[in-house]
Amino acid sequence: MNQSAKTFPPPPSAESDDALRTETTTGAIGYRLRRAQLSVFQKFLAFFDEFKLRPAEYSVLVLIDDNPGRKQTEIAEVLGIKRANFVTLVHGLEERGLVERIPSAQDKRANALHLTEAGRAFLATAQARHARLEEETVQRLGGPAARAQLLELLDRLI
Template sequence: MRREQPSTQEAADDRTDALRTEATSSIVGYRLRRAQLSVFQRFLTVFESLALRPVEYTVLVLIADNPGRKQTEIAEVLGVKRANFVPLVHGLEQRGLVERVPSDFDKRANALHLTQEGEAFLAHARQVHEDMEQELVARLGGEKARKTLIELLDRLT
């Protein structure tokens, strides 16, 4: 049997070749983190001209699909603390994409809506995002692979 690596007892101060990373392959959490960072980095690049972060895109999508909901509700489904949601939605409002309408049913609450400009912006963003998803599907090896991935991820969540 051929010895391709020095003994594991030996130090390696003098070697400049690649590190052994086999053990990290078996750490699901580590692989998840690397993949997530990679996909988010790609998102930031693709959405740079729209100046939209991943969480902001998701907020716009959720408001569009749930018009009139309270800040707390949108924040909670996203896993964002309501205290941290304040500056987030404030930024979207200042850009003219989101409206905070005092609720008729509960004077403490703000009902969230997209503005007309917000709807148009999101329509464009959805297109940009769909293109990115197709790029990911290509990397994964097809729509079936993407569906499998989502299913497996959901089992971990």
């Protein structure tokens, strides 16, 4: 699995004047997690540049599509988004004609969230693109087994 030698810091004797010693920092799990997450999100943003779609917006569209008619609070809570902040997010999607807020008949306080026809078409394209991104990511990981391994390990950190 591991090619060979993990490049170790310059031997303690060789005090180079340019390379910094980063082992202590990069040895931390949280640090590596953060760097990886930032990198993956950067790739997402670049990959979805023409879609003008952020990761959070994409997950909201997917979640509404899989759970049409749900309240804002329900969708927001699943994603760990505060309902106050979710207002702005869903408002943006509504302005783009992708999402509808339909006043609930049973509970006049609530809005039932639905994708518009345009929203469904948009999401279908986005999901096809996302599938290619995931595919590429799985390849980088080393295949489906490596992906499953990663997801399992990540779950243990929550």
